[in-house]
Structure formats: C-alpha cells, structure tokens
Amino acid sequence: MNLSRPSRVADAVSAAGAGGDVAYLAGGHTLIPAMKARLRDPEGLVDLSGLDELKGMSVEDAEGGRRLWIGAMTRHRDVAEGADAIPALQHMATLIGDPQVRNRGTLGGSLANNDPASDYPAAVLALQAEIETDRATHRAEDFFQGMFFTALEEGELIKRVGFRIPARAAYAKFRHPASRYALSGVFVAEIGPGIWRVAVTGSGQEGVFRWPQAEEALANGADISTVAAPDASLMSSDIHASPEYRAHLCTVMLAKAVGEIK
Numbered sequence: 568m569n570l571s572r573p574s575r576v577a578d579a580v581s582a583a584g585a586g587g588d589v590a591y592l593a594g595g596h597t598l599i600p601a602m603k604a605r606l607r608d609p610e611g612l613v614d615l616s617g618l619d620e621l622k623g624m625s626v627e628d629a630e631g632g633r634r635l636w637i638g639a640m641t642r643h644r645d646v647a648e649g650a651d652a653i654p655a656l657q658h659m660a661t662l663i664g665d666p667q668v669r670n671r672g673t674l675g676g677s678l679a680n681n682d683p684a685s686d687y688p689a690a691v692l693a694l695q696a697e698i699e700t701d702r703a704t705h706r707a708e709d710f711f712q713g714m715f716f717t718a719l720e721e722g723e724l725i726k727r728v729g730f731r732i733p734a735r736a737a738y739a740k741f742r743h744p745a746s747r748y749a750l751s752g753v754f755v756a757e758i759g760p761g762i763w764r765v766a767v768t769g770s771g772q773e774g775v776f777r778w779p780q781a782e783e784a785l786a787n788g789a790d791i792s793t794v795a796a797p798d799a800s801l802m803s804s805d806i807h808a809s810p811e812y813r814a815h816l817c818t819v820m821l822a823k824a825v826g827e828i829k
C-alpha cells in the first residue's frame with residue numbers, strides 16, 4: 568500500500584492520478600471501515616490532512632447573494648462551532664453522528680461518499696451550494712446522481728463548498744437511534760425574498776431530493792400541515808423503516824423544521 572501525504576492540492580491530484588486505484592483519505596470514517604470490510608481495496612491512499620488550503624471557512628460576496636465557503640477538509644465539529652453565518656447549517660452539523668464522528672468526519676468526505684442517509688446533501692441542495700473541485704464547479708442539482716454516486720470523476724478532488732447564505736432556514740432530522748444517520752432530514756431555506764427551497768435526505772431511494780409541494784406551500788404562506796407526504800413508492804425501505812413510514816416522517820420533520828425557522 569502506497570501512502571502519500573502531500574501539502575499542496577496539485578501534488579494530491581497528481582498522486583491520485585499516478586495510476587492504479589488510488590483513494591483520497593479524509594477523516595477515514597467511511598473509507599477505513601470499508602477497507603476493513605474488504606469493500607474497498609485501493610492500491611494507494613492520498614492523505615488529505617496536510618492540505619491546509621482545504622480547511623476553514625470564509626464569507627464571500629457573489630452574484631445572487633453572499634456565500635459561506637467551507638473547505639472540504641473542515642470537520643463537522645468545526646462547522647458546528649464556526650459556521651455562524653448559517654445557524655441552520657451549524658445546527659445540522661451538531662446532529663451528525665456523535666462527538667467522535669464530528670471530530671473526524673469532513674464535509675468533502677461526506678459529499679464524495681453521498682450516503683443517502685447523510686445530512687450534508689440536504690443542506691447543499693437547499694442552499695443551492697456550489698461544489699468546487701480541482702477541475703470544475705458543480706451545481707448542487709447536478710452533483711448528486713443517486714445513492715453513493717456523484718458527478719465526481721476519477722481522481723477529482725473537492726476543494727471547497729459554497730453555501731448560499733439564506734434569509735432564514737432550519738433543519739430537522741429524525742435520526743436512527745444507533746448510527747444517528749437520518750431516517751428523514753428536512754432542510755428548509757428562504758434563499759431570496761419569498762423563494763423557498765426544501766431538500767430531504769435519508770428517505771429517497773435515489774438519495775437527496777427537493778420537495779416542490781413544500782416549497783410552494785412556504786412561498787404561498789399556506790398551512791404546512793396541508794402538504795401531502797412524498798410518494799411512498801419513491802422512498803427507500805430497509806429493516807429500519809418502511810417507505811410509508813419514511814414518507815410520513817418527512818411531513819413530521821417538515822413541520823418541525825418550519826417551526827424552528829430563524
């Protein structure tokens with residue numbers, strides 16, 4: 568096993584592209600268990616922990632409004648403590664896993680993995696985020712392409728993610744009691760005057776999705792309890808929850824999030 572620990576993005580990308588199956592190592596919270604279970608068997612690892620330019624946060628003015636940019640190697644704990652430009656995002660980060668997970672897990676690792684029950688995809692989609700890599704800037708809409716599948720190409724490195732700073736937002740999540748992953752997580756955000764976006768994680772067969780009926784209800788000031796549950800035939804099913812249960816949970820989490828908007 569070849570392990571490198573570059574201190575520049577360009578060196579990381581060229582190490583990953585040097586040939587063979589080479590994986591980036593962020594916090595290792597998904598990659599290491601997958602390797603232990605022999606689900607992944609890379610020939611080489613590029614440890615990203617020495618890339619200081621992938622850490623930290625900044626607010627930048629941009630066309631369409633200000634964005635909070637967060638480096639891919641920023642850990643969930645740092646977002647929970649420091650992303651005060653978007654309190655709903657901060658709150659979301661406090662709900663990820665447990666302290667050990669938040670101390671190791673990273674924004675970039677979470678998005679590259681695109682676990683259908685992870686929290687960040689809901690924030691990324693609701694806040695119309697941009698995912699900046701070493702070779703492209705992906706729109707949130709195009710980035711998530713189904714369970715554990717993204718627009719990232721072989722060796723493409725996420726550098727940072729720019730979240731639109733909303734006027735108001737909230738996130739509510741019903742978590743699995745053991746893993747803390749979402750059975751349903753609903754992120755609501757007013758990203759412009761009267762323009763609402765609602766994104767749901769943990770429930771959809773294809774991973775994160777937008778919920779147009781909920782967006783419309785919020786834009787029209789309608790009673791949120793009148794929004795019908797998402798189509799159960801599009802919800803995922805496993806030993807933890809049936810599709811109908813997940814669809815119902817979405818309505819409960821939507822109401823909870825709307826009640827907590829600030």
Ligand SMILES: Cc1cc2nc3c(=O)[nH]c(=O)nc-3n(C[C@H](O)[C@H](O)[C@H](O)COP(=O)(O)OP(=O)(O)OC[C@H]3O[C@@H](n4cnc5c(N)ncnc54)[C@H](O)[C@@H]3O)c2cc1C
Pocket residue numbers: 590591592593594595596597598599615639640643662663664665668671672673674675676677679680684685686687723724725726746747748749
């Ligand atoms: C017990 C447990 C509970 C958890 N609970 C939750 C939860 O409640 N909510 C939630 O959202 N998540 C949860 N997670 C996931 C966790 O938060 C991590 O974000 C996730 O496991 C990814 O881990 P990591 O950041 O260490 O990345 P790694 O495991 O190091 O990498 C994951 C994948 O992303 C790739 N990668 C990493 N960084 C980059 C990059 N910058 N560019 C391109 N590719 C990259 C790697 O090559 C690898 O394929 C949980 C994890 C565990 C173990």
